[in-house]
Amino acid sequence: MSIEARLTELGITLPEAAKPVASYVSYVQSGNTLTISGQLSNDANGGIKGTVGVDVTPEEAQAAARLCGLNLIAQIKAALGGDLDRVVRIVKLGGFVQAGPDFIAIPAVINGTSDLMVEVFGDAGKHARSAVGVYKLPLGFAVEVDAIVEVK
Template sequence: MSIEARIAELGLTLPEPAKPVASYVSYVQSGDQVTISGQLSNDANGGIKGTVGVDVTPEQALEAARLCGLNLIAQIKAACDGDLDRVVRIVKLGGFVQAGPDFTAIPAVINGCSDMMVEVFGDAGKHARSAVGVYKLPLGFAVEIDAIVEIR
């Protein structure tokens, strides 16, 4: 089954890839690896903003990480000239959660994106990862995730 067919089967819809909001590019390819810039928990409705454990629930944060996953896949598709079947492996995800002072379930939040990568790419979606709680994220979004992806 193609990756596009799998995305459709899962009922997911990829957004248009987000444009950079500062002095950087959305992705860089070096050899067979593509580094995708951090994708925020945004969508056409404004996304999920706020501080997890303060004004964002853990459930909302998990959904925020899934939004980041969709945004990452959209950028990966752009980097692959529209052909997601070129993905060999999701190598690494770097997850950042705008966390309140008492919120420590950072890895559980980033699981929203990690699980999506496996749902979409199967075994090729299994990856190394970091999950970090931070004081603030750009534009007040709750979650930001970047990626390194091997393509053919």
């Protein structure tokens, strides 16, 4: 089954790939490695902003991480000229959570992205990962995730 068919089966509509908000590019391909810049928990409704464990619940934060994953897939699609079937493997995700002082369930939040990658790409979506709590994220968003992807 193609990745586009899988997205349809899952009822997922990808957003437009976000434009950079500062001095960087959205993705870089070097050989068979595609590196996607950090994608925020943003959507057409403004996304999920705030500090997890303070004004964002763990469940909202996991939904925010899923938004990051959708934005990552949109960037991958843009980088590959629309052909998601060129993805060989999601190699690594780097997850960042704007966490309150007592919030420690950072890995559970980033599962929102990790689980999406496996839903969409199957075994090729299984990846290495880091999950880090940070003081602040750009524009006040709750979660940011970047990716390294092997492509053909």
